[in-house]
Amino acid sequence: xxxxxxxxxxxxxxxxxxxxxxxxxxxxxxxxxxxxxxxxxxxxxxxxxxxxxxxxxxxxxxxxxxxxxxxxxxxxxxxxxxxxxxxxxxxxxxxxxxxxxxxxxxxxxxxxxxxxxxxxxxxxxxxxxxxxxxxxxxxxxxxxxxxxxxxxxxxxxxxxxxxxxxxxxxxxxxxxxxxxxxxxxxxxxxxxxxxxxxxxxxxxxxxxxxxxxxxxxxxxxxxxxxxxxx
Amino acid sequence: xxxxxxxxxxxxxxxxxxxxxxxxxxxxxxxxxxxxxxxxxxxxxxxxxxxxxxxxxxxxxxxxxxxxxxxxxxxxxxxxxxxxxxxxxxxxxxxxxxxxxxxxxxxxxxxxxxxxxxxxxxxxxxxxxxxxxxxxxxxxxxxxxxxxxxxxxxxxxxxxxxxxxxxxxxxxxxxxxxxxxxxxxxxxxxxxxxxxxxxxxxxxxxxxxxxxxxxxxxxxxxxxxxxxxxxxxxxxxxxxxxxxxxxxxxxxxxxxxxxxxxxxxxxxxxxxxxxxxxxxxxxxxxxxxxxxxxxxxxxxxxxxxxxxxxxxxxxxxxxxxxxxxxxxxxxxxxxxxxxxxxxxxxxxxxxxxx
Amino acid sequence: xxxxxxxxxxxxxxxxxxxxxxxxxxxxxxxxxxxxxxxxxxxxxxxxxxxxxxxxxxxxxxxxxxxxxxxxxxxxxxxxxxxxxxxxxxxxxxxxxxxxxxxxxxxxxxxxxxxxxxxxxxxxxxxxxxxxxxxxxxxxxxxxxxxxxxxxxxxxxxxxxxxxxxxxxxxxxxxxxxxxxxxxxxxxxxxxxxxxxxxxxxxxxxxxxxxxxxxxxxxxxxxxxxxxxxxxxxxxxxxxxxxxxxxxxxxxxxxxxxxxxxxxxxxxxxxxxxxxxxxxxxxxxxxx
Numbered sequence: 023x024x025x026x027x028x029x030x031x032x033x034x035x036x037x038x039x040x041x042x043x044x045x046x047x048x049x050x051x052x053x054x055x056x057x058x059x060x061x062x063x064x065x066x067x068x069x070x071x072x073x074x075x076x077x078x079x080x081x082x083x084x085x086x087x088x089x090x091x092x093x094x095x096x097x098x099x100x101x102x103x104x105x106x107x108x109x110x111x112x113x114x115x116x117x118x119x120x121x122x123x124x125x126x127x128x129x130x131x132x133x134x135x136x137x138x139x140x141x142x143x144x145x146x147x148x149x150x151x152x153x154x155x156x157x158x159x160x161x162x163x164x165x166x167x168x169x170x171x172x173x174x175x176x177x178x179x180x181x182x183x184x185x186x187x188x189x190x191x192x193x194x195x196x197x198x199x200x201x202x203x204x205x206x207x208x209x210x211x212x213x214x215x216x217x218x219x220x221x222x223x224x225x226x227x228x229x230x231x232x233x234x235x236x237x238x239x240x241x242x243x244x245x246x247x248x249x250x251x252x
Numbered sequence: 253x254x255x256x257x258x259x260x261x262x263x264x265x266x267x268x269x270x271x272x273x274x275x276x277x278x279x280x281x282x283x284x285x286x287x288x289x290x291x292x293x294x295x296x297x298x299x300x301x302x303x304x305x306x307x308x309x310x311x312x313x314x315x316x317x318x319x320x321x322x323x324x325x326x327x328x329x330x331x332x333x334x335x336x337x338x339x340x341x342x343x344x345x346x347x348x349x350x351x352x353x354x355x356x357x358x359x360x361x362x363x364x365x366x367x368x369x370x371x372x373x374x375x376x377x378x379x380x381x382x383x384x385x386x387x388x389x390x391x392x393x394x395x396x397x398x399x400x401x402x403x404x405x406x407x408x409x410x411x412x413x414x415x416x417x418x419x420x421x422x423x424x425x426x427x428x429x430x431x432x433x434x435x436x437x438x439x440x441x442x443x444x445x446x447x448x449x450x451x452x453x454x455x456x457x458x459x460x461x462x463x464x465x466x467x468x469x470x471x472x473x474x475x476x477x478x479x480x481x482x483x484x485x486x487x488x489x490x491x492x493x494x495x496x497x498x499x500x501x502x503x504x505x506x507x508x509x510x511x512x513x514x515x516x517x518x519x520x521x522x523x524x525x526x527x528x529x530x531x532x533x534x535x536x537x538x539x540x541x542x543x544x545x546x547x548x549x550x551x552x553x554x555x556x557x558x559x560x561x562x563x564x565x566x567x568x569x570x571x572x573x574x575x576x577x578x579x580x581x582x583x584x585x586x587x588x589x590x591x592x593x594x595x596x597x598x599x600x601x602x603x604x605x606x
Numbered sequence: 607x608x609x610x611x612x613x614x615x616x617x618x619x620x621x622x623x624x625x626x627x628x629x630x631x632x633x634x635x636x637x638x639x640x641x642x643x644x645x646x647x648x649x650x651x652x653x654x655x656x657x658x659x660x661x662x663x664x665x666x667x668x669x670x671x672x673x674x675x676x677x678x679x680x681x682x683x684x685x686x687x688x689x690x691x692x693x694x695x696x697x698x699x700x701x702x703x704x705x706x707x708x709x710x711x712x713x714x715x716x717x718x719x720x721x722x723x724x725x726x727x728x729x730x731x732x733x734x735x736x737x738x739x740x741x742x743x744x745x746x747x748x749x750x751x752x753x754x755x756x757x758x759x760x761x762x763x764x765x766x767x768x769x770x771x772x773x774x775x776x777x778x779x780x781x782x783x784x785x786x787x788x789x790x791x792x793x794x795x796x797x798x799x800x801x802x803x804x805x806x807x808x809x810x811x812x813x814x815x816x817x818x819x820x821x822x823x824x825x826x827x828x829x830x831x832x833x834x835x836x837x838x839x840x841x842x843x844x845x846x847x848x849x850x851x852x853x854x855x856x857x858x859x860x861x862x863x864x865x866x867x868x869x870x871x872x873x874x875x876x877x878x879x880x881x882x883x884x885x886x887x888x889x890x891x892x893x894x
Contacts, residue, residue: 070787096789108784112776121773125789166788327698374878377885381641381841385833386881389874392830396871508826512706519703548714555714558707562700563692 023047024069024100024174024205029079029088031061031068038064039229046174051196051206053216053237056226057249062209063105065226066176070102071095082174096126099173103180105209107163109151116147118166126170130202136165139198157188164195168204175199176207181215193219213245225249289432293425301428303541305496308435311533312489313510314517315438316482322524323446324478325458327380329511330387331486333371333394336506338364338487339494340398343410353414353495354426357488364487368480376472376479388508395506409501412494430492438485442526445481450474516554520561522568531569608741613859615744621835621855622752625848626810627828628835629758630803632847635836637775637799638694640701644709646829648804651712652678652811653820654720657727667727667816675808682804687797694796695782709825716822729816751813758806759848766844775799779842827870834877840887849888853880 024046031039039061046052054062067073069080071092080088082098095101109118119133137144140161146154151162160180167175177196181189196206196219210216217223217237225233225248233248293301313335320326341363346356371390378386399407415423445451453474456464465471490510494500513536521532539557543550565572631645642648652674659670693700735746766772774795777785786792814820814828834854839846854873861872881887 072783072786091791092786093789093791096787102787104784104787108781108787110777110780110784112780113773117773117776121770121777121790122788124770170789321699327702374882377882379885381635382837382881382885382887384641385830385837386878388830389834389878393871393874393878396868396874400868400871512710515703515706519699523699548718551714552711552718555707555710558710559689559704562704562707563689566693566697566700 023081023083025081026065026069027079027081029065029068029075031064031073031075033064033073037229039068042226042229042231044224044231044234046205046207048173049200049203049205050222051200051208051220053220053223054207054209054226055213055216055223055245055249059228060226061229062226063178064229066102066178066207066209069095070100070176093125096170096172099127099171100176101126101167101170101172101174102176103163103167103178105178105182107156107159109159109162109166111150111152113151114148115143115151115154115162118151118162119169122166123169126172129171131168131171131199133169136169139195140165155188157184157191160184160188160192161195164192164199168195168199172204174205174207176209178209179211180208181210181212189215213242213249217245286432286436290429293421293428298420298424301424302496303537305428305431305493307533307537308431309489309493310510310513310517310536311529312434312438313486314514314533315442315529316485316489317511317514318518318523318525318529319442319445319478320482322518322528323451323454323458324475324482326475326479327384328387329384329508330389330391331482331514332506332508332510333387333391334364334368334483334486335490335493335510336391336394336398336502337367338490339500339505340404340410341487342491342495343412343500344404346412346414347410350414352417353412354430357430357491357495360491361484361488365480365484367487368483369476372476372479376476391506391508395502398502398506404502407502409499409504411499415495415498427492427495430495431489434485434489434492438489439526439530441481441485445478446526450477454478516558518568520558520568522570522574525568525570525574527574528568528570531573535569609863612742612744613863614856615742616748617856617859618852619745619748619752619855620859621852622755622848623748623810623813623851624831624835624854625851626751626755626758626806626813627832628839628847628851629755629762629810629844630806631829631832632836632839632841632844633762633775633799633803633806636779636842636844638778638796640690640694641698641705643702643705643829644712644825645705645807645832646827647709647712647716647825648678648807649811649814649828650716650820650822650825651681652808653727653815654716655808656812656815657725660727667729667812668732671809671812674812675805678804678808679801682807683797683801685804686800687793690800691793691796694792713822713825720822722822724819724821726819727812727815733816747813747817751817754809754813755851756848758809759844762806763844771798831873834873838877838880838887840884840889843887843889846887846889853877 025044027043029039029042030037042061042065044052044065054065056062064073068075068088071090071094075088077086077088077090080086082100087095087098087100110121113121116133119136123133137147143158143161143165146158151159154162164177164180175196180192180196184192193215200206208216208220210219217240220237223235223237223240223245224231225245227248233244289304292304313331317328317331320328320331338360342353342356342360345351345359345363346353349356375383375386375390398404404410418426453464453469453471456467456469457471457474461471490505494505517532517536518529519532520535521530522528539554540550543553546553561568627646627649631642634640634642655677656667656670656674659665659673660667663670663673665673689704690701693704729747732750733745733747736743737746738744766775774785774790777788778790778795782792831851831854835851836847837850838853839848839850854877857876858869858873861875862869864872
């Protein structure tokens with residue numbers, strides 16, 4: 023169980039998160055919904071170690087892990103797919119994957135397995151990673167996180183800028199990951215997709231959790247209110 | 253990491269950028285100090301005057317470096333080229349036209365400014381580290397050229413012939429006043445520039461160049477103005493400094509040590525702040541006068557101080573002081589109205605853990 | 607004609623040494639975006655270390671590499687781990703002043719320990735030997751230095767292109783924040799990189815000290831040549847640094863032919879003119 027308790031985070035003088043408490047269980051898919059600036063990316067960054075927070079505000083299986091380095095979180099199985107894909111231009115597709123695989127944990131997700139699942143990428147493996155199409159890059163970005171064999175995969179806006187077909191491919195991959203036992207936390211601007219792909223959801227507004235619930239029984243009107251702050 | 257103190261948005265709502273805090277007592281104190289200093293030749297000996305000439309001229313050079321690097325974002329490792337050009341201009345013009353050195357001084361300033369304009373053509377095509385190294389190479393070229401030009405005295409340099417016309421007291425006093433003028437002038441110029449539209453333009457370019465350009469800020473013109481102003485200040489300070497030593501040589505006037513000392517002063521005091529160079533100069537000379545007898549150990553201490561300061565207080569001494577006393581004596585900090593937590597800023601990457 | 611050829615060859619051989627000076631700088635600028643002002647001073651440190659090794663262990667100049675290279679690696683590793691890691695990422699001024707302070711400390715410590723006199727290494731008769739290629743004579747030591755330089759560049763290239771360490775370097779150079787996300791441990795990684803940089807400096811310093819007398823204040827000039835090689839070649843390009851160094855070497859020696867003593871002057875002039883023609887250096891890193 024990955025849990026945040028009363029998490030607060032700031033950038034200098036600016037406080038981005040206030041008293042955020044969420045939890046994600048094994049093999050769960052949880053959606054984070056909110057408009058720009060609500061604090062979704064900051065929450066991810068706080069969990070994964072890019073933003074320093076109080077050690078007890080983030081717990082993995084009741085062990086306080088807040089504020090630890092990204093590398094340590096990676097080794098614990100908490101991995102993020104960053105917004106904007108952020109593949110390394112000086113590395114090929116294969117090299118991007120090799121880097122993460124070598125640094126991450128061993129498990130069922132090997133590079134070979136990834137290429138089996140995503141056959142379209144295999145002929146492109148030697149190409150510079152950023153020369154691929156947006157959809158293909160997103161698949162590589164998710165794959166790069168997968169080959170570290172995470173228990174908790176945090177996906178920040180993976181459908182941004184992608185064609186509907188590409189988005190389908192990406193979510194198909196995520197579903198496969200979930201089947202393999204990985205929990206997924208999704209940040210999604212598209213509320214419908216967020217709710218249809220997840221078990222539970224949280225709505226963030228100006229750094230606070232303003233709504234949470236079961237995705238299947240979510241009241242769209244309530245969600246819209248929480249999203250827009252109306 | 254640590255933004256220069258100038259950037260912090262204070263929460264006070266005082267009607268926008270015109271709400272600069274100006275304490276009334278400060279300008280009076282400032283003027284009193286300047287007057288006291290101006291009267292120095294009547295109550296201090298020649299050694300003290302010569303020391304203060306060094307203090308004021310180095311302060312001016314450091315201040316100019318601070319303007320360029322801290323506000324203009326231009327790190328010029330070769331800034332000392334203007335020390336050389338300023339001092340050689342002064343000596344050459346005074347000697348050739350048998351001109352009173354103090355009358356030649358403004359001419360030297362103009363020469364240095366002109367040189368800066370010419371250098372800007374090539375130098376402004378470079379950016380960042382390229383610009384830094386390019387200016388350094390430029391200074392080296394100037395130095396070697398001066399060593400090889402016989403008309404300028406080649407390696408041995410030139411004396412300031414016309415200075416013999418003045419008696420000792422007059423010579424020391426006039427050079428001292430020139431130095432005081434340069435020091436105060438540099439500070440005044442800096443304060444004026446920073447509170448002007450040029451200052452605003454520079455800071456916006458420093459913070460976010462693309463956004464500044466998109467908002468119509470004439471970035472290149474602003475940088476050019478700053479470059480020329482900084483060069484003029486540096487050249488004048490250099491000229492006055494060599495008026496005091498009476499001999500200009502290429503290895504001394506084009507020496508990297510000028511810029512090295514300036515960098516030390518600025519970063520120790522606090523880069524990108526107007527108060528930093530004041531503190532830095534004070535510390536620099538306090539250390540020098542106390543420990544210079546220790547020779548190499550003095551320099552080792554200085555270097556160690558630089559290292560320790562950067563680890564413990566990257567914003568320099570001023571950032572430490574300002575934090576504890578919330579000081580803004582010269583009214584430079586800009587305050588934005590409104591509550592910072594309501595603003596929708598994207599977090600800047602520098603603020604995150606490293 | 608023969609003189610021009612000989613000057614060209616000598617210039618290339620000298621330039622290869624300058625490129626070797628620049629290799630370490632190129633790596634630390636590219637991977638850690640750090641300007642190490644004390645880079646040239648560490649080359650001088652390596653020279654003095656070699657001198658001591660020869661003196662106290664009775665080794666030849668080239669054999670002492672066995673001691674000097676690992677020693678410098680450890681020095682670099684410690685320096686990064688204990689000191690420089692604290693100032694990376696804090697803007698460009700903090701590393702600038704820290705390494706500037708180091709430069710001052712090093713020059714003065716060397717002066718206190720060894721006096722300001724110049725000294726040279728006993729290079730043995732390798733420094734005297736040479737051979738004739740037609741009417742052109744080529745020194746054995748310069749040829750050896752140049753060969754070592756090129757080999758080291760090739761080795762570094764392989765390291766960067768084929769190994770995990772190299773992939774991490776390229777990733778960090780591209781995007782340090784995301785590199786952290788996929789598990790690059792900055793602190794240790796940077797320490798190893800700096801260790802490698804110092805090992806390269808060690809090799810450069812031995813070859814340099816074998817052919818040129820050195821003194822505690824020789825650092826800044828080495829730094830300037832290193833910088834010129836790196837900047838001219840283009841920041842982020844490894845082979846660019848080699849080309850940059852060769853150009854500077856050739857320019858300097860042709861300049862010295864025209865007027866002895868003005869070698870460095872012509873080197874600087876050519877540097878500036880070429881940089882104006884290509885403000886980002888000859889070979890820039892691939893577009894993002």
